[in-house]
Amino acid sequence: MAKNFLRIFLAVTLLSGCKAGQQANHPSYPLDPVIEKKIDSLLKLMTLEEKIGQLNQLSGMGELTGPSIASSDHAQLIRQGLLGSMLNVNGAKATRQLQEIAINESRLKIPLLFGYDVIHGYKTIFPIPLGEAASFDLEAIEQASRIAATEAAAAGQHWTFAPMVDIARDPRWGRVMEGAGEDPFYGSLVAKARVKGFQGKNLADKNTIAACAKHFVAYGGAMAGRDYNTVDISERTLYEVYLPPFQAALDAGVATFMVAFNELNGIPMSAHKDLNVDLLKKTWGFGGFMVSDWGSVGEMIAHGYSATPEDAALAGFKAGVDMDMESRLYVAHLKNLVEKGLVNEKEIDEAVRRILRIKFRLGLFDDPFRYCDTIYEKEMLLNPRHLEFAKISACKSMVLLKNQEVLPLSREIKSIALIGPMADNQQDMLGTWQGQGEAHHAITLLSGIKQKLPHARILYAKGCDFTGNDKTGFAEALNAARNAEVIVVAAGESAMMSGEALSRTQLDLPGMQKDLIIELSKLGKPMVVVLFNGRPLTIEWMDQSIPAILEAWLPGTMGGPAIADVLFGDYNPSGKLPITFPRNVGQIPLFYYHKNTGRPTNDAQRYTSRYIDSPSTPLYPFGYGLSYTTFEISTPELSATSMGPSDSLLVSVKIKNTGNRKGSEALQMYIQDKFGSVNRPVRELKAIKRVDLEPGQETVVKFAIHPSDLAFYTADMTFKAEPGEFVVFVGSDSNTQLQAGFSLKL
Numbered sequence: 001m002a003k004n005f006l007r008i009f010l011a012v013t014l015l016s017g018c019k020a021g022q023q024a025n026h027p028s029y030p031l032d033p034v035i036e037k038k039i040d041s042l043l044k045l046m047t048l049e050e051k052i053g054q055l056n057q058l059s060g061m062g063e064l065t066g067p068s069i070a071s072s073d074h075a076q077l078i079r080q081g082l083l084g085s086m087l088n089v090n091g092a093k094a095t096r097q098l099q100e101i102a103i104n105e106s107r108l109k110i111p112l113l114f115g116y117d118v119i120h121g122y123k124t125i126f127p128i129p130l131g132e133a134a135s136f137d138l139e140a141i142e143q144a145s146r147i148a149a150t151e152a153a154a155a156g157q158h159w160t161f162a163p164m165v166d167i168a169r170d171p172r173w174g175r176v177m178e179g180a181g182e183d184p185f186y187g188s189l190v191a192k193a194r195v196k197g198f199q200g201k202n203l204a205d206k207n208t209i210a211a212c213a214k215h216f217v218a219y220g221g222a223m224a225g226r227d228y229n230t231v232d233i234s235e236r237t238l239y240e241v242y243l244p245p246f247q248a249a250l251d252a253g254v255a256t257f258m259v260a261f262n263e264l265n266g267i268p269m270s271a272h273k274d275l276n277v278d279l280l281k282k283t284w285g286f287g288g289f290m291v292s293d294w295g296s297v298g299e300m301i302a303h304g305y306s307a308t309p310e311d312a313a314l315a316g317f318k319a320g321v322d323m324d325m326e327s328r329l330y331v332a333h334l335k336n337l338v339e340k341g342l343v344n345e346k347e348i349d350e351a352v353r354r355i356l357r358i359k360f361r362l363g364l365f366d367d368p369f370r371y372c373d374t375i376y377e378k379e380m381l382l383n384p385r386h387l388e389f390a391k392i393s394a395c396k397s398m399v400l401l402k403n404q405e406v407l408p409l410s411r412e413i414k415s416i417a418l419i420g421p422m423a424d425n426q427q428d429m430l431g432t433w434q435g436q437g438e439a440h441h442a443i444t445l446l447s448g449i450k451q452k453l454p455h456a457r458i459l460y461a462k463g464c465d466f467t468g469n470d471k472t473g474f475a476e477a478l479n480a481a482r483n484a485e486v487i488v489v490a491a492g493e494s495a496m497m498s499g500e501a502l503s504r505t506q507l508d509l510p511g512m513q514k515d516l517i518i519e520l521s522k523l524g525k526p527m528v529v530v531l532f533n534g535r536p537l538t539i540e541w542m543d544q545s546i547p548a549i550l551e552a553w554l555p556g557t558m559g560g561p562a563i564a565d566v567l568f569g570d571y572n573p574s575g576k577l578p579i580t581f582p583r584n585v586g587q588i589p590l591f592y593y594h595k596n597t598g599r600p601t602n603d604a605q606r607y608t609s610r611y612i613d614s615p616s617t618p619l620y621p622f623g624y625g626l627s628y629t630t631f632e633i634s635t636p637e638l639s640a641t642s643m644g645p646s647d648s649l650l651v652s653v654k655i656k657n658t659g660n661r662k663g664s665e666a667l668q669m670y671i672q673d674k675f676g677s678v679n680r681p682v683r684e685l686k687a688i689k690r691v692d693l694e695p696g697q698e699t700v701v702k703f704a705i706h707p708s709d710l711a712f713y714t715a716d717m718t719f720k721a722e723p724g725e726f727v728v729f730v731g732s733d734s735n736t737q738l739q740a741g742f743s744l745k746l
């Protein structure tokens, strides 16, 4: 790896115009000379212990995602200047109390930095990130992050451990719910939108917090989809698939990076100097700081990489991990390591500088209590404007997977059977990483439908649970269904079936839900299944037997009213899948951005790359999602059929709303590089454009293609476009066959 890495490293440094080893400053991290001077002065005053204290982060109360080593007296550590940052301390009051100790009782009065997992909302909970990503609406994604930041900042937080920008192509992995799905291009757009949303224009503003691009890097490549597992991938895959969203977060000026739990090709990421220091900090010029994941520095002993806690502290620190979250090894060993001459105090100064820089940029030195205002906190949390946007965001996240003339439901309906474990379930609607969201604020589908149709008879029956094999509730559910005009089933995964350490080997509906749905379908009534889940599910049977399926993910506080709006046609769904839905677990990993092989897949031909017991195609492809209206899209027309190095091409398609409802389509442009010095994927997403059309309305949508859009890591790992033949595809999902060809002449 090391030798090869050097090759890549050199290629990348050449590209970015700087020599290996030279500190580059990325334009998103301009140094403020006034702040740097203040840091110089502060560093001169600090003892070595106080410096190391800035690198130490401990958890307060609240969520713990790993073993918290014996509880320590945080207040005492703060007083002694031995604790620079805390996570999981919530609320303006609690953060103020601890900040007061730092400011009034510690020698140098350096403010504490409070971090928290604000993943899809703080108190007002938005759809899970995968659901938000399904909106294919970057402005909405940015706005949801802005609201989350506003609430979190009002509640004393300075920093979120988000966005998670890990590309995830294995839906067994529970953390697919936390990211933007399978595609590096789309994942990069979403990463930028989320960073911009959290950080705004100025970190010192009252409604912004520092963001954290995590988990650096390739965590989503965990073998067999099992969390924390080994990642063994090629350098090319690392550069093409896993790194781009991190680079995008960096371009957006993300304040911090979090190192991943996994090892990458044998080296734990907490010890990966090549990537954390040489690539991220030096070559890319990242100017913020890097935090470990929970205890990840200490976990290098279990990995079999470090023999002792001191070795682990040394490896983590030397590998660019500036702040140690919860393993407590920096405070325990760094001083010794300096005394032994294994760490230079200047290196410690550099890590402290990176952390202080963010504290300064957040305005904490000007007013350490700026985020501790209980009156403002009260005003902001669950602010009606936030709730309204949470509803819009949930509407936008929904993906209509199938609709055989069932949806939208008529408002004239007099009786509805509402069945399933998610139908009246406040807790699970919020999903995992629900921040400070509280179940009793969530509005369920039952309440949403009641609000929408106050005069209809809603016959609610849970039917069964998420787990177990108890079918005793079936009779009540079937009875309700028999007495209703329409059956709506709310089924899926509970909140704690996706997220960290929540990998699954079977991706069908858990428990007895499938049996229940099949029984209900035998009644032959109009029926819709609303799915709540944190990952793609294998529901081919449902696609074959149920006339309408709506993917609602885990939709957050306002999920119920949002789903009711979609079911009854007040909102025309326009979400798109950010991740492929396979037919069965055996097809995994399955994603649109794959190579052709020498025997391209053809399910009708024996000696091709395929299965004998399943089609090779997905159940629903990346980018897929229906609407209550229909769109006709023309074959793309090109402004020219060849392009030179400084030219650009315009791709035009006509799109017409051919139905009788207003609707929105996310048009997607993909490009295939037909022949390359290395094999290229069958297609790659290059642009998305949303169009809103009235019934009968037609418009022309144009996409520009520049030679830089065709660049990739060539055989010698130079990032550039190669001359040759290309195909451009435009359409409503990654399967579109609407295409035109062009060539690049260099």
Ligand code: BGC
Pocket (backbone or CB within 6 Å): 065, 066, 087, 117, 161, 214, 293, 294, 500
């Ligand atoms: C997770 C991180 C999270 C951290 C703090 C870890 O277990 O992997 O994503 O930010 O805990 O809660």
